[in-house]
Amino acid sequence: MARVVGIDLGTTNSLVAYVDQGRPVVIRDKSGEGLVPSIVSIAVDGTAYVGREAQRRLLTEPERTVYSVKRFMGRGIDDVVGEAALLPFRVSGDAGGVVKIGVGEKELTPPEISALVLRELVRRAEEFFATLGEVDPDVSGAVITVPAYFNDAQRTATRDAGRIAGLEVLRIINEPTAASLAYGLDKRHAGLIAVYDFGGGTFDISILLVEDGVFQVLATNGDTHLGGDDIDRIFTQIVLDTLEQNGAVIHRNGAYDAELVQAIRRSVIQAKHDLSERDESDIRVDGFEVTADGRIQRAVGRQYRMALTRAGFERAIAPIIERTLAPCRQALADAGLEPEQIDEVVMVGGSTRIPAVRARVGELFGRTPHTELNPDEVVALGAAVQADILTTGNREMLLLDVTPLSLGIETMGGVTTKIILRNSTIPASGSEMFTTAVDDQTAVDIHVVQGERELVGDNRSLARFKLRGIPPMPAGLPRVQVQFQIDANGILSVTASELRTQVEQTIEVKPSYGLTDDEVERMLVDSFEHAEADFAARLLIEAKNEAESVVTATEKSLRASEFAEVATELAPGEQRRIEQALAGLKHVLTSEDKAAIEQWTQALNDATKHLAELMMNRSIRVALAGKNVDDVR
Amino acid sequence: MSADAPAYRTRTTAVELAVMSAENTSTLQVCRSCGGGAPIDVHFCPKCTKILALGRHGDYFSYFGLRRKLTIDGAELEQRFRTLSRQFHPDYFYNASPVERRASLERSSYLNDAYRTLRHPIARVEYLLQLEGMPAGGNADGGKHVPASLLEEVFALNEELDEIRELRAGGTSPDAWRPRLERARVPIEARRAAHETELQDLAARWDALIDRRADVGERRTVLEALRERMLERNYINNLLAGIERELAA
Numbered sequence: 001m002a003r004v005v006g007i008d009l010g011t012t013n014s015l016v017a018y019v020d021q022g023r024p025v026v027i028r029d030k031s032g033e034g035l036v037p038s039i040v041s042i043a044v045d046g047t048a049y050v051g052r053e054a055q056r057r058l059l060t061e062p063e064r065t066v067y068s069v070k071r072f073m074g075r076g077i078d079d080v081v082g083e084a085a086l087l088p089f090r091v092s093g094d095a096g097g098v099v100k101i102g103v104g105e106k107e108l109t110p111p112e113i114s115a116l117v118l119r120e121l122v123r124r125a126e127e128f129f130a131t132l133g134e135v136d137p138d139v140s141g142a143v144i145t146v147p148a149y150f151n152d153a154q155r156t157a158t159r160d161a162g163r164i165a166g167l168e169v170l171r172i173i174n175e176p177t178a179a180s181l182a183y184g185l186d187k188r189h190a191g192l193i194a195v196y197d198f199g200g201g202t203f204d205i206s207i208l209l210v211e212d213g214v215f216q217v218l219a220t221n222g223d224t225h226l227g228g229d230d231i232d233r234i235f236t237q238i239v240l241d242t243l244e245q246n247g248a249v250i251h252r253n254g255a256y257d258a259e260l261v262q263a264i265r266r267s268v269i270q271a272k273h274d275l276s277e278r279d280e281s282d283i284r285v286d287g288f289e290v291t292a293d294g295r296i297q298r299a300v301g302r303q304y305r306m307a308l309t310r311a312g313f314e315r316a317i318a319p320i321i322e323r324t325l326a327p328c329r330q331a332l333a334d335a336g337l338e339p340e341q342i343d344e345v346v347m348v349g350g351s352t353r354i355p356a357v358r359a360r361v362g363e364l365f366g367r368t369p370h371t372e373l374n375p376d377e378v379v380a381l382g383a384a385v386q387a388d389i390l391t392t393g394n395r396e397m398l399l400l401d402v403t404p405l406s407l408g409i410e411t412m413g414g415v416t417t418k419i420i421l422r423n424s425t426i427p428a429s430g431s432e433m434f435t436t437a438v439d440d441q442t443a444v445d446i447h448v449v450q451g452e453r454e455l456v457g458d459n460r461s462l463a464r465f466k467l468r469g470i471p472p473m474p475a476g477l478p479r480v481q482v483q484f485q486i487d488a489n490g491i492l493s494v495t496a497s498e499l500r501t502q503v504e505q506t507i508e509v510k511p512s513y514g515l516t517d518d519e520v521e522r523m524l525v526d527s528f529e530h531a532e533a534d535f536a537a538r539l540l541i542e543a544k545n546e547a548e549s550v551v552t553a554t555e556k557s558l559r560a561s562e563f564a565e566v567a568t569e570l571a572p573g574e575q576r577r578i579e580q581a582l583a584g585l586k587h588v589l590t591s592e593d594k595a596a597i598e599q600w601t602q603a604l605n606d607a608t609k610h611l612a613e614l615m616m617n618r619s620i621r622v623a624l625a626g627k628n629v630d631d632v633r
Numbered sequence: 634m635s636a637d638a639p640a641y642r643t644r645t646t647a648v649e650l651a652v653m654s655a656e657n658t659s660t661l662q663v664c665r666s667c668g669g670g671a672p673i674d675v676h677f678c679p680k681c682t683k684i685l686a687l688g689r690h691g692d693y694f695s696y697f698g699l700r701r702k703l704t705i706d707g708a709e710l711e712q713r714f715r716t717l718s719r720q721f722h723p724d725y726f727y728n729a730s731p732v733e734r735r736a737s738l739e740r741s742s743y744l745n746d747a748y749r750t751l752r753h754p755i756a757r758v759e760y761l762l763q764l765e766g767m768p769a770g771g772n773a774d775g776g777k778h779v780p781a782s783l784l785e786e787v788f789a790l791n792e793e794l795d796e797i798r799e800l801r802a803g804g805t806s807p808d809a810w811r812p813r814l815e816r817a818r819v820p821i822e823a824r825r826a827a828h829e830t831e832l833q834d835l836a837a838r839w840d841a842l843i844d845r846r847a848d849v850g851e852r853r854t855v856l857e858a859l860r861e862r863m864l865e866r867n868y869i870n871n872l873l874a875g876i877e878r879e880l881a882a
Contacts (some may be wrong), residue, residue, distance in 0.1 A: 170727070211715070212653075212715055214715045214718060214719070316847055386724075387722055390724055390727040391728070393723065393725065393726065393728075398718060398719055398722055398781050399724070400718060400722075400745075423744040424749060425748070425749065426745070427723065427738050427741045427742040427745065428746065429739075429742040429746060430744070485738070485742065486742075487738060487740075488722075488723045488724065
């Protein structure tokens with residue numbers, strides 16, 4: 001039987017999971033990595049690379065490589081001008097139309113790019129199922145997660161991405177709710193639960209009541225443009241400014257040198273991760289040096305280091321953490337609760353690894369947040385559980401989610417009349433009666449909007465359509481009923497009918513910033529033509545992935561504070577040999593030479609074997625310290 | 634006991650039928666899966682057991698299997714909501730026929746709408762009034778017309794507000810007029826508290842009428858009183874919101 005999976009389609013990373021005998025499991029590659037960077041690179045020959053290979057291409061082919069595309073899903077060009085300015089790739093589009101992203105000579109919509117990520121995840125899952133000896137390893141359907149605060153256009157764009165990838169989208173579910181499902185598997189978690197989901201690009205807070213296996217969302221709030229990316233951007237900018245102020249040349253053709261920006265960003269992320277475990281780290285920029293008179297200049301083979309302490313890091317990101325608290329308070333107020341009434345707080349998303357985030361959230365709710373499950377994986381696990389519920393008839397658990405934003409239509413004077421209020425449990429329906437404004441009016445404009453504001457202009461315009469065929473009647477006589485239906489995906493459809501004459505019109509609301517069915521259909525065909533990379537390319541990528549894991553592990557060991565302790569036990573020259581092998585491997589990694597990459601990977605593995613043993617012994621000693629022999633036995 | 638039972642039941646059934654026909658125009662719905670007929674307030678076809686499309690249906694109260702009473706045990710309502718959710722939710726109809734999937738979507742939506750309304754005591758009263766054909770509709774009266782019982786308070790409040798506005802326009806410091814504004818709120822708050830009690834009393838009276846199956850005339854009297862209270866309540870809330878605005882300004 002074909003399989004179904006759960007997919008967390010993230011801003012920074014994506015991953016796929018499935019349910020194996022009642023337990024959700026993340027599907028990993030050979031090197032044990034579950035995360036697939038949500039990065040897509042399209043080579044000159046049209047081959048699409050996704051994930052870690054695309055991440056490497058960020059450095060070598062920045063103009064053909066795109067990331068953080070989730071930020072553009074379901075949005076128009078006017079929405080994203082500010083954001084686009086900070087990203088190194090081309091973002092264009094007609095006013096009122098879908099955003100297009102430039103990848104090399106191609107212009108692709110965000111759902112098309114996301115579809116490539118989805119296809120990579122599905123490929124990974126199918127490969128995995130094949131190794132299990134499945135007769136039919138094909139993935140037939142998937143539950144895909146979205147931020148709870150995504151609006152209708154963003155949800156629809158995500159569903160379109162699934163369709164373009166040739167997937168049956170079983171359900172779109174909210175990330176924090178999915179996470180609660182994964183946590184809810186063990187029955188200890190019941191009562192009022194707050195899920196604080198701070199990822200790469202979005203922030204969500206959901207308040208749930210869990211009882212008898214029913215996961216009922218009481219309120220949700222968030223910010224679809226707030227995440228770890230913002231932290232990276234702050235520090236990348238600080239480094240760029242520092243370089244520039246000290247005389248370094250960092251521009252190329254009037255813009256920031258894209259390659260340099262990527263290299264800095266990568267180093268910033270490394271330092272950010274370090275600071276979750278240590279009190280100090282540094283941001284390293286290859287190819288620059290500080291001169292004797294304190295200026296910074298380009299210098300091949302040299303490295304500029306900017307020291308960063310945890311305290312300094314926390315000071316700089318405090319405003320970002322603070323911005324997550326207002327939605328928390330609003331969600332609590334909407335649920336009619338005080339922070340201290342919450343029984344458990346669950347942390348989701350990579351940014352919740354930052355100790356300052358945990359501390360601040362703990363402070364708000366007056367309790368220590370749960371961090372038992374890997375915050376990067378918990379959403380995909382929950383999505384897999386939901387896929388299982390949908391296809392196996394497993395009735396142990398039930399998710400009752402809400403719509404994050406009110407839905408309404410425009411009425412006289414540009415005022416919004418709400419038809420379904422935010423935080424209504426979905427599926428939900430609602431209707432309102434309208435009439436004509438002038439005599440013999442035969443058509444009515446229906447303008448569907450989403451948001452909490454009074455004036456239509458301040459809300460999100462979702463769609464416009466016309467109800468035609470109203471027989472001529474004096475103004476005020478026709479009775480136009482507009483009916484809203486939100487399905488379990490949180491996606492809206494609208495029906496309008498004139499009750500006196502039974503003229504009816506149903507539309508699945510195609511958002512102003514969405515794709516038509518025809519466009520989706522065409523893109524589906526297109527993607528099939530290009531996406532299959534050949535076998536040799538695949539093997540090369542796998543070799544590179546493995547090499548990269550070894551590089552990352554080695555670099556981490558060399559930077560670790562424990563390194564100094566074990567360094568004394570290394571043989572003379574051993575550290576230098578490790579560094580040489582590391583440099584050698586990093587050098588061939590930029591090439592396409594599979595044999596050389598494998599050779600150097602082996603060399604680095606051999607060179608670090610002794611170091612790995614020493615580090616392992618040390619950690620065992622630490623773990624056992626203070627325990628007596630009986631405990632160990 | 635057993636000898637009395639049949640007679641008692643017959644009599645109840647007769648009255649119940651009368652009540653039901655007053656509440657519902659029809660007591661049958663049609664199953665779109667097998668074409669059979671089903672009583673209006675069941676959710677699954679008695680014949681083919683399939684989920685019924687939401688065609689003819691009762692009201693929010695009957696949907697939950699409740700009588701049209703204003704006192705509802707919140708925990709029990711929640712329990713019923715969860716039980717019905719587990720029966721209707723689209724998650725459990727993913728592989729069902731399109732007719733059943735549609736029915737599941739409709740029944741779940743209606744359930745969620747019903748629960749949202751019945752859960753809140755005030756929304757519940759408004760819904761009951763609307764159901765009984767006497768809406769206390771927000772916009773119909775617009776809260777412009779001052780309820781007679783509030784004339785005195787409203788007059789006093791408006792006078793006070795005018796003076797405070799003058800003080801403020803004259804540049805008097807907030808320390809001078811804020812306490813007055815706070816004081817002006819006290820009698821209105823008191824009215825609101827009194828109102829809550831009155832509403833509760835009326836709700837109890839209504840429920841007693843339902844219990845003893847009182848006639849339409851008696852019910853109408855209580856409904857009218859309820860509507861009057863609701864209109865006053867809206868008015869009081871508007872007054873308090875006005876004071877809040879002045880304080881925030």
